Amino acid sequence: xxxxxxxxxxxxLQGNAACxxxxxxxGLRLVLKALGKKTIMVVPACCTAVIESLYPFTSFxxxxxxxxxxxxxxxxxxxxxxxxxxxxxxxTVIAWxxxxxxxxxxxxALSGALERNTNFIYICYNNQIYSNTGIQRSGxxxxxxxxxxxxxxxxxxxxxxxxxxxxxxxxxVAQTCISYPEDVFGKIQKAKSIKGPKYVEILAPCPPGWxxxxxxxxxxxxxxxxxxxxxxxxxxxxxxSFNGKSKLILEKxxxxxxxxxxxxxxxxxxxxxxxxxxxxxxKAIEEHIDLLWERYRKCYGxxxxxxxxxxx
Amino acid sequence: xxxxxxxxxxxxxxxAIMAKPEVVAAYPITPQTTLVEAIAEYVARGEYKGExxxxxxxxxxxxxxxxxxxxxxxxxxxxxxxxxxLMHEMLHWAALARLPVVMCNINRVIGxxxxxxVDENDSISQRDTGWIQFYCSSNQExxxxxxxxxxxxxxxxxxxxxxVNLNAFILSxxxxxxxxxxxxxxxxFLGKYVxxxxxxxxxxxxxxxxxxxxxxxxxxxxxxxxxxxAKKLIPQIANEWKKSSGFYHxxxxxxxxxxxxxxxxxxxxxxxxxxKVAIDELQxxxxxxxxxxxxxxxxxxxxEIITLGNQADLIVIxxxxxxxxxxxxxxxxxxxxxxxxxxxxxxxxxxxxxxxVTYKDIVTMxxxxxxxxxxxxxxxxxxx
Numbered sequence: 001x002x003x004x005x006x007x008x009x010x011x012x013l014q015g016n017a018a019c020x021x022x023x024x025x026x027g028l029r030l031v032l033k034a035l036g037k038k039t040i041m042v043v044p045a046c047c048t049a050v051i052e053s054l055y056p057f058t059s060f061x062x063x064x065x066x067x068x069x070x071x072x073x074x075x076x077x078x079x080x081x082x083x084x085x086x087x088x089x090x091x092t093v094i095a096w097x098x099x100x101x102x103x104x105x106x107x108x109a110l111s112g113a114l115e116r117n118t119n120f121i122y123i124c125y126n127n128q129i130y131s132n133t134g135i136q137r138s139g140x141x142x143x144x145x146x147x148x149x150x151x152x153x154x155x156x157x158x159x160x161x162x163x164x165x166x167x168x169x170x171x172x173v174a175q176t177c178i179s180y181p182e183d184v185f186g187k188i189q190k191a192k193s194i195k196g197p198k199y200v201e202i203l204a205p206c207p208p209g210w211x212x213x214x215x216x217x218x219x220x221x222x223x224x225x226x227x228x229x230x231x232x233x234x235x236x237x238x239x240x241s242f243n244g245k246s247k248l249i250l251e252k253x254x255x256x257x258x259x260x261x262x263x264x265x266x267x268x269x270x271x272x273x274x275x276x277x278x279x280x281x282x283k284a285i286e287e288h289i290d291l292l293w294e295r296y297r298k299c300y301g302x303x304x305x306x307x308x309x310x311x312x
Numbered sequence: 313x314x315x316x317x318x319x320x321x322x323x324x325x326x327x328a329i330m331a332k333p334e335v336v337a338a339y340p341i342t343p344q345t346t347l348v349e350a351i352a353e354y355v356a357r358g359e360y361k362g363e364x365x366x367x368x369x370x371x372x373x374x375x376x377x378x379x380x381x382x383x384x385x386x387x388x389x390x391x392x393x394x395x396x397x398l399m400h401e402m403l404h405w406a407a408l409a410r411l412p413v414v415m416c417n418i419n420r421v422i423g424x425x426x427x428x429x430v431d432e433n434d435s436i437s438q439r440d441t442g443w444i445q446f447y448c449s450s451n452q453e454x455x456x457x458x459x460x461x462x463x464x465x466x467x468x469x470x471x472x473x474x475x476v477n478l479n480a481f482i483l484s485x486x487x488x489x490x491x492x493x494x495x496x497x498x499x500x501f502l503g504k505y506v507x508x509x510x511x512x513x514x515x516x517x518x519x520x521x522x523x524x525x526x527x528x529x530x531x532x533x534x535x536x537x538x539x540x541x542a543k544k545l546i547p548q549i550a551n552e553w554k555k556s557s558g559f560y561h562x563x564x565x566x567x568x569x570x571x572x573x574x575x576x577x578x579x580x581x582x583x584x585x586x587x588k589v590a591i592d593e594l595q596x597x598x599x600x601x602x603x604x605x606x607x608x609x610x611x612x613x614x615x616e617i618i619t620l621g622n623q624a625d626l627i628v629i630x631x632x633x634x635x636x637x638x639x640x641x642x643x644x645x646x647x648x649x650x651x652x653x654x655x656x657x658x659x660x661x662x663x664x665x666x667x668x669v670t671y672k673d674i675v676t677m678x679x680x681x682x683x684x685x686x687x688x689x690x691x692x693x694x695x696x
Contacts, residue, residue, distance in 0.1 A: 040511050042379065055527055058518035063511040065382050066520030067375060068401050074372030078337060078379025078387070079511065081363035085334040085385055091513060109375065112368030 001189070003181055007033050016059030018051045021214030023204035023221070025051060026178040027125045028096070031202075034188035037062060039092045040079055044072040044106060046098035047132045048125075070105040072097045073113035076120045084119070092121065092192055099126040102201075103139035103161050114168040114197045121191045121198045124161070125178075127206035135209045142229070143288060144281045146211075146268040153271060153281065157288055162201060166235055170197040174234035176243075177203040179221030183232055183244060190236070203230045211267020220265065228256035228289050229263075231296070240300045249293065250301050256293070259286050313557075316492045320483035323451045323490045324390065324416045324476070325350035327458035329360050330498045331414070334385035334505075337365040337376035341395040342428050343480045344418045348390060370395035374402035374413070381411035382519065384510035386462065389413065392480065393420035393434045400438065406473045407442025407535060409520060410509070412465030413473040415443075416458065419581065419631075420480040421665050429666020430480040432581060432632040436609075436640045442535050444474040444542055445610040449585035451488040453561045454478050457607075460549050462502055467549075469541040471508050480666070482582040493557045501556045539611040546608055562605065564613035569595060570602030576620050577678065578645060579629040580606045583662075583669050587629075590674035601678060606641060614648040621653030627681040628659035629674070629692075638689045646687065658684035662692040669693070 011032035018025045024047050032039065041064045043049060049066055053059045067075040072095040080093045095113075097106055102124040110122060129147055130136040136149040140161065144153040165173050171194045174187040184202060191198035205220035207213065212220055224230035231246040241247070248254040260282065263269040272278040316323060325347050328336070338348045354360035363380075367373045370391050377387040391399060396417050406413050417435050421427040435445060444464065448454045454476065461474040478484055511519070523531070547563030554560040568588050570576055579587050584605030594601045604620055606613065620626060626649075630639025637643060642659035649655055658681045663669040669692075677692055684690070 037516070038513050040383070040513065049521060052518050052521040055521050055523040058521060060518050061516055063513060063516045064518040064521070065379065065511055066518070067378065068405055071371065071375035071378075071402065071405075074367060074375035075379035075382075077365055077367070077372070078335060078376035078381070079383045080379075081335045081337075081365055081376070082380040082383035082385035082387075085363055086383070108368060109372045112372055115368070116365065 045069040099140035223262040321347035335380035384507040392418035568603040573602035589671035621655035659689040
């Protein structure tokens with residue numbers, strides 16, 4: 001659906017407590033426009049618990065259940081089971097969690113809910129840090145990025161959560177980014193139309209966390225995709241396809257931009273340029289992305305529709 | 313009515329199924345396993361028509377119960393020992409969210425080292441979570457208490473989760489007869505579950521968002537008041553069930569031959585039943601001693617214990633220890649008496665790690681207690 005045709009109704013209301021330039025609110029608006037009011041949200045500890053605003057107020061026009069950090073998928077399992085017993089198949093249950101609550105503390109409950117074939121959409125808005133607690137490293141934080149717990153830059157590469165989810169062989173898995181509203185909207189709509197467990201991960205560039213100007217949120221997401229540091233893809237019933245610019249990069253129809261085009265705007269990487277260029281780490285980042293794409297091409301690139309499970 | 317000759321776990325499962333929860337979420341742990349296996353059999357036979365979610369951890373079991381309860385369904389789970397400890401965060405969550413989840417906990421030792429026998433430290437260490445806690449002493453009491461637990465948890469003046477504790481193996485794996493009422497009796501007693509609050513798309517509300525101190529203190533106080541209401545309701549509900557089913561195991565406490573007693577033994581769980589045999593023996597020998605078996609540890613029956621203290625000296629036997637302090641029942645009994653009764657309260661720690669405590673041991677403890685100094689607590693049955 002084209003941007004101009006998106007529903008005008010808003011389920012994320014004005015006056016919420018998000019930071020200026022917050023990518024989570026962009027994601028929430030798009031997701032809730034795609035899902036509509038017959039949606040119940042389960043939210044673990046994450047920035048969204050703040051965006052909801054202080055009791056007795058709320059910024060959501062759909063029912064929201066907050067739950068403990070590691071428990072979003074399990075809590076959603078319970079909501080979904082109860083609704084099924086009550087015959088409410090018209091309601092979509094979503095878990096909306098950050099990368100900390102997904103990659104790290106919540107991965108067990110998430111894996112369990114997927115394996116049990118829970119009929120829900122798990123959405124991870126990934127800002128690559130524990131932003132709500134003040135910018136600590138997570139399993140999604142990229143190599144060399146500064147956080148308050150990786151003061152000289154993270155020494156490990158991030159994990160590929162999307163591929164961990166693919167290994168569950170659920171009906172629908174997708175990666176997207178807040179900078180591509182049609183892509184987000186379309187993927188959430190598709191997820192809604194499919195029965196069973198669905199996982200959608202949305203890259204969410206965080207101005208205070210990544211240390212960039214708050215008017216650059218959308219641009220940071222685009223550059224992440226254009227440099228290949230992030231990718232847009234979906235996998236429906238084990239059939240994988242890359243989307244948008246990521247498809248062109250995969251098929252080598254365009255060259256990905258050098259990753260420095262993305263990281264040079266972000267204060268979290270500024271130590272790679274001061275006092276002098278850290279060639280070693282800059283090279284390591286670039287090489288890691290090259291290797292990632294080589295693997296993507298090998299696994300998913302030969303023909304559209306190759307199944308992740310069938311590739312050696 | 314039929315007689316069911318079966319283990320505590322299977323009778324607990326029977327009661328849970330007869331209460332017709334819409335969602336059960338559980339994870340196996342010895343010695344709770346036969347309970348969740350029994351539920352799986354009810355599912356397989358088509359006798360349980362609700363959702364049975366076999367989750368990947370106890371933490372998720374409670375989280376799923378929280379989700380289901382918040383969505384407006386009656387929910388049940390069961391666990392034990394380390395499983396209960398893993399749930400700890402979500403126990404607080406269920407109580408603070410005011411969700412009437414009902415759970416059976418099979419009291420088992422905490423490791424290391426691994427030990428699957430009876431000990432009450434698992435549930436005692438959850439006493440501050442806001443859950444109502446029952447301790448059973450027979451399979452009949454397990455059945456009746458599980459049914460009553462739903463009624464209590466869901467009562468509009470309570471709306472708190474309830475934990476029904478039964479001792480590992482002594483009850484969980486021991487066959488004892490229990491009379492099972494007709495399904496219609498249970499249906500009539502419990503009524504159809506109507507949630508006091510729920511996630512509702514027609515009335516979208518955010519539950520559990522950020523709350524400042526000015527409101528948070530109200531939340532805590534409301535929970536405390538709900539437990540005070542439960543204190544009044546537990547005996548009422550027990551009496552209602554007596555009218556429906558004919559069975560009664562006491563209110564907050566069960567009193568046994570306390571009339572004229574100069575000493576009263578306080579205990580919980582299956583050891584409470586063993587105490588009855590000891591009381592019979594001691595009374596035969598001319599001792600003026602009775603038993604008050606504490607059925608409900610939360611809310612703590614302060615007033616009832618003061619009344620006991622005004623009648624007799626109290627001897628408390630704990631199957632738990634708050635390390636660095638003393639047995640929880642002993643500790644709280646003394647706190648209840650403080651300033652209200654001059655009764656001498658003494659105590660024993662006994663039966664930890666599943667060590668057998670027979671009526672003969674209880675007789676021995678009683679005899680020793682007669683020479684105890686006030687406030688003295690001893691360890692009983694040490695090997696050397």
